Structure formats: C-alpha cells, structure tokens
Amino acid sequence: MEFQISNKAKKVTIGLMGVGLLLLIVGFFFQKEYMFPTVLSDHEVYVEYWGDQVEKEADVKKEAEEAMAALGYELDFGDEGEEHEVHGHNAAEEHGDAHSEEAHAHQAPTFEWHIHIKHLEVEGEHVAHSVGHGHDAAPSETLAHMFSNGDIAMSDSHFRRFWSNLLVNGFFFFGIALGALFYLSLHYATESGWGVVLLRIMEAIMSALPLGMIVLAIVFIGATLGLNHIYPWMDSDVVAHDDLIWGKVAYLNKPFFWIRIICYFGVFAYFMNWFRKTSRKQDSEDVEKATASHFLMYRRGALFLVFFAVFSSTMSWDIIMSIDTHWFSTLFGWYSFSGIWLSAMIMIMMVTLYLKHKGNLEFVNSAHIHDVGKWMFALSFLWSYLWFSQFMLIWYSNIPEEVIYFVTRIESYKFIFFAMFVVNFVLPMIFLMSADTKKSWPYLIFIGLVIFIGHWFDVFCMVMPGTLYEEWNFGLLEIGMFMTFLGTFIFLVLRSLGKSSLVQNNHPFLEESKHHHG
C-alpha cells in the first residue's frame, strides 16, 4: 500500500506550474487602471480618473485620439478652465488635490476631461464614411465603451489584479487544505468508521495547508505595509473620513487583525501537524497503544472542532468580508465555510479516484466513492442554500449598506455571479441526484471538476468586486495563477501521500471501513 509520485504526475504538475507561471508573468504586465466615462450627449463624454498617475495623462490622451481618429473622429479635451466651470469645482482646490500625496482621498478626481467629439475634417467628408461602423452607435457611446471596458486605460501601478488574485487563490487553496483538516477531525470526533481507508488522503490534502498560509501571509503583509489596498480599513486616511469604518475600529485594526491571523494559522498548523504525526506513530504501535492514540485523536478532533467553529467564521470575516468594510452579513462565515468544505470534498474525491485508478487503494470500494459522492451532492445543496439565504434576505430587506454588496456584483459581475450560482447548484442537483451517477467515475470527474472551477469563481466573486470594482478582467493573469497554484497544490498532496502507508494499519475501525457497503 505504498505510493510514490510517478514521473508522469511530477511532469504534469510541474508543467502546470511552469506554464501557469509563464502566463502569470505575461498577464502581470496587462493590469489596467480604468477611467470612468459618462456620456453627456452624442458628441460629448465626461471622463474622470481617480488614480495617482498624473504624469501619464498626455499618453492616454494620445491613445484615445488615435483610437477615435481611426474611426474618423477628432477629439477636443475641453480646456481646464472651462471644465472647472462646468462642474463647479474650485480650480485651486482641484489643482492642489491632483498634486498632493492624497490623490486617492476620494474628494475629487485626479483629472477630468470634458471631451467634444467632432468629425475629422482633414480629408473632407469621405473619411467618416469610409469607416462604416463609426455610424452604428453615437461616437460618444463608442468612446465611452472604450474607456469602460479598459481598451483605453492607464497601466496599473498598484498591481491590484495581481494582489487580488493572490488573495483569491491563496484563500481557495488554503480553504481546500483546511476543509480536509476539518473533515478529518470531524471523522475522528464522530468516531466514524466508514472513511478510515480515506484518512491518509485527507492527511495528504491538509498537509498542503502551508501553501495557502504563506500566500495569505504575503497578501496580509503587503496590505499592512500599504503595498496593496485590499483592506480599506488598513488605510488610516480612509478610516478617518469614514464613520462606518470608524465604528468598527475596535475589531478591524492592524494589531488585533495580526493577533487573530497568527492565532488561526498557529492553531490550524498545530493540529494539522499533530494529527499527521500521531497517526504515523500509530502505524507502528501495538494494539493497546494504538487504541490509546485513537482515543487521543478522538478528543483532539473534538477540540479542533471547537476552535474551527469560531475561527472559520471570524476568519472569513477578517480575510474576505472586511474587504467590503461597510458591508456585513451574519451568514457569511457559514457561506464561505460551506464552499471550503465542498471544495475539499471534491479534492478528496479526485485524489481517491486517481489513486484507485493507479491501483493503490485496494480497500476502497464503490461504497466509499458513493459516500464521498453523497457529500459532494449534499454540500452543494448546503452551499446553494446558504448562498440563497444570504442573497434573499438582503434583497428583501433592501437596506442600502447591505444591498450594495449585491448591487456591485449584479452591475459589474452579472454573468459570472449568476452563472457560478446556477452551475454550482443545478449541475450537482441534476447529475448527482441518482445513486448510479454518484458511483460513476465519468460523472463524478466531470461534475466534480466543473463545480471545482465554479467554487473558484465563487471566491472570485467574493473578493474582486471589493478590490477591483468594475475594473476586473479575466485573462492570462487569472488563468496562469490558478494553474500555478493547482499544480503546486497537487504536487504537494501527491508528494505527501508517498511519505507513509496509504492505510492506517492500526486504526481500530479499519476492519469496519474495509467492509463498508452502501
């Protein structure tokens, strides 16, 4: 019952990391900072920019001019004085803002343009006519579209997409490892017998916990040092001007945040290591000692569940919910926990099927696979139930500071947000309802992989609207980083599987598990 990571698996996972890293590096240089257009009339667009890269204004102007010239239009970026009159700003104040340190202080845009669009006169009328599609929409709409979907934009000097993706992937893969640890301790605490032959797989998955913890720690350190602005409450300027955040300072402040994070990571890492060590020690013990070890793990399992019950909630508040600092939901902890648990269950299923396929798990029969399939089915419902409960209550009560969460998501992330929910809810419901499909490998692999990706998008929708607003994108950076993390994670799991026997020979319930039937 030994397993060694095969050369092929090594090549595939390292290849995944390598290709992912390559895509990630390419994607890294395509991060954008948007400018926000308002269409005033068919030939007038108002554009504002809130970032701090004033020096690039001329470059972007040129870019916009070239893009519109290709369509047969000429742009007049209203002159400064006129613009200020139009919007009633004090010119001096505006000027001061743009050049001060607090360019992002949320009072006025760094710069704003009042663009008048004219037909290009150089070659006479036929220039405009020769470019047919310029006439389909009003030129101002065309220009506004270029700004709002990022065709004309600044490059992002804060690398927000990179940091946000780091948080998404860090949390997702941290969650999978944590979910496996949770399920393992649940298995011990409830003295379950059926899954004993799967415990080593859970151990291997949870041993990849440091990957997520290190990445999350990097994000938190970056946030604390001001390298990224993922957590608005870490910015003392923002807090000083924001009553709602000011009211939460007792909980959301840097020292207490770090105390909590160190508590979570310390407790999780301690239990992860302890369970692995004890179960390996148990392998070489005699019956009496092994039984004593089992009862010790039974008590520690229950103890971990107590910590996990509190930490899983507060952890999701700290890491994810505090991104949208104004917003709060009492269901959020459960909602993100159900996603974590489900992703972990899918990972357990996939690793089990892989090892079974390789012929390494002689004691795993179709009843074990059926049971993990039942978990995937049931947890999909738990997740959908909690997702909908959160959505429906907030939608119904319609309180501004609550409903803003869904307004952002529906305005800017509509497709991903609803498609993700439908896929994660309907697909398992239809295809995993029958007992036969829950035992069928092709079904389990297909549905499992689709909802695995679906739950990655769930985390994407938790994080991105709070960090990138409408400036999100899905491209090489996202795909590359996901591939890198997936490759690393699977590599760590498979390597860890090779470090011990795949069966816990001295587990008191091993016989029960071997004879498990549906």
Place this chain on the structure above:
Amino acid sequence: MTDKVIYAMYDDDDVTKEACQSLVDNGVHVADVFSPFPIHGIDPIIGIKHTRLGIAAFMYGITGLLLAIIATRYFMVSDWHGINIGGKPNFSYLENIPSFVPILFEFTVLCAAHGMALTYFLRNKTLPGMPARNPDPRTTDDRFVVEVRLAENSNFSLDQLNDMIKETGIVEIDEKTIK
C-alpha cells in the same frame, strides 16, 4: 395451496446476517428477514431489489414544486395583482421569484416527505390500523427472524432445511403452515 414456512429466530444482527449468507451459499432461498432495525448489507445477501422509493420521492417533489408555483403565482400575482410587500410590488412573477423560493422549497419538501412516508407505509402494508404481518412480536424488540418457505426451495426437503438452519446459531425455530 398450502405451504410450510420455517421461522428461525436469532438474537444478534451479525449472526442473522451470517446465517443468511450461509443459507444462501447452500442454495436456500430466504424469503424475508424481520428485524427491529435495518441491518446494513443484508439486502444484497438475500436478494432484495433496490428500492424505487427515491424515484417516487422525486416525483412527489416535482409535483409539490409545480403546485407551489401555480399557487404562489395565482395568489400573489394573478389574484392580488400588485400587492406591495416591503416595497416590492408583485407585478411580475419572475422578478419577484426570490421571495417565493422559500415557499417553493418548503412545499417541495413537504410533498416529497409526506408522499414518501405514505408510499412506504402503503407498500409495506403498515398503515396505522393494519394487521401486523411479522411472525413474532419480539421482532419489534430485540429478536431477528429469518423466513424460509418450502415451496421456494423445492430442491430441499423440510428436514434438510431444518438441519441447515439449526447449524446457524439460532435461538428458536418455528414451523407454520400457511394457506
């Protein structure tokens, strides 16, 4: 047509299961097992077909869902058109569907659960007031009874069956003639 039935009684579920296994291995057909609780893994041994109760439950659930959709649409949109609850007037069913999802869900579960329970009782002929069909009242307490019918085991004589059963760790054995 009369038939001889042997009731073999056991006092442990594992012994019962092993007894069934050894009888089946000898070529005996076991008609049924009476037990105070479900014995895991006995169904495939005595050759009981997989239940279709799940399919029935699915049908009841779909029925409940449809009924609830028709009802909520009639009550809240057609009949009381535009009643304004919480600033969300019910002009359109689709736009208000989140507020109906809880009742759709609950009614689906209600129909599935009740339909399933009633079907189960009906199919097993155990509706309240129906005569008990277990051979011995102790099978609802702490005893397990295996039923073997002579007519279904024409390869064996009554004595052969009795001998085989007596080797399986029984606590009591009973023989009845049924019509």
